[in-house]
Amino acid sequence: MLGQSHILAIGGGSFLPSDRYSFIRPSGLLRYALDLTGQDRPKLCLVATALGDEHSRLLQMYDAFRDWDVEVSHLTVFPMPNVPDPRAFLLEQDIVYVTGGSVANLMALWRLHGLDEAFTEAWRAGVVLAGQSAGALCWHVGGNTDSFGPTLRQWDQGLGLLPYSCGVHYNSDPQRRTLLHEAVAAGTLPQGYAADEGVGLHYVGTELVQAVTIDPEGRAYRVEPDGAGGAKESVIEARLLTS
Numbered sequence: 001m002l003g004q005s006h007i008l009a010i011g012g013g014s015f016l017p018s019d020r021y022s023f024i025r026p027s028g029l030l031r032y033a034l035d036l037t038g039q040d041r042p043k044l045c046l047v048a049t050a051l052g053d054e055h056s057r058l059l060q061m062y063d064a065f066r067d068w069d070v071e072v073s074h075l076t077v078f079p080m081p082n083v084p085d086p087r088a089f090l091l092e093q094d095i096v097y098v099t100g101g102s103v104a105n106l107m108a109l110w111r112l113h114g115l116d117e118a119f120t121e122a123w124r125a126g127v128v129l130a131g132q133s134a135g136a137l138c139w140h141v142g143g144n145t146d147s148f149g150p151t152l153r154q155w156d157q158g159l160g161l162l163p164y165s166c167g168v169h170y171n172s173d174p175q176r177r178t179l180l181h182e183a184v185a186a187g188t189l190p191q192g193y194a195a196d197e198g199v200g201l202h203y204v205g206t207e208l209v210q211a212v213t214i215d216p217e218g219r220a221y222r223v224e225p226d227g228a229g230g231a232k233e234s235v236i237e238a239r240l241l242t243s
Helices: 028-035 055-064 086-091 103-112 115-125 174-186
Strands: 006-010 015-017 024-026 043-047 071-075 095-098 128-132 140-145 153-155 162-167 192-195 199-204 207-213 219-225 231-237
Touching (some): 006 162, 006 192, 028 128, 028 199, 071 086, 086 115, 103 115, 140 192, 162 174, 174 219, 174 231, 207 219, 207 231
Parallel strands (some): 043 071, 095 128, 140 162
Antiparallel strands (some): 015 024, 199 207
8 A cells, every 4th residue: 555545536437338247347547546545455455335235236346356466355334344353454454445326324334334444544554545436535525415315305315535525427317416516515425526427536645646537538526615605616637547
């Protein structure tokens, strides 16, 4: 590990369609995240709490990485934690990848099992934290989510390692932009950042150092109060990666 605290929060596009194995393949965003570890053969822990530890999804991801030089493992909480000491297990990893799904359920279960503290300790120790959608929101203060139904709701129960709001799937779901602007304007969520599909937000410590993308049209955004009761949005150009 590099001795720095890295988070890659992905708006969408961690995996792409494939005609081999599990029919998905890791995108350039995950190659970028793995490279942040500084390891030739990084230890990658998959976390699918937001999907109820869905075994089929975990198997898909294992298959997707079968040709990559990574040591893959997973952490589950159903029906009980699959390792004797989740905290120690996480601290042994070089990188953790958290899937999308229900971020509200994810955080409730993490807190129930003490994983909120374990992830915080791992981040401070230099384990790279990465994730898509729910797996991106969870590291921030909050954002908006469909955890409660198809109509998005504001959510502010994230770990808060990053003291910002977060927007995901920003160019594919029209509810996302409107609701985030409303929350930032009202002060019910702090100013923050958003990512289109195929875009990742790379933080070192709590500073956004760059946005990266596998989509030439993909962008990231800063969303903040405009000083007149509304919100303003500025584009952050993203560095194009190979997919």
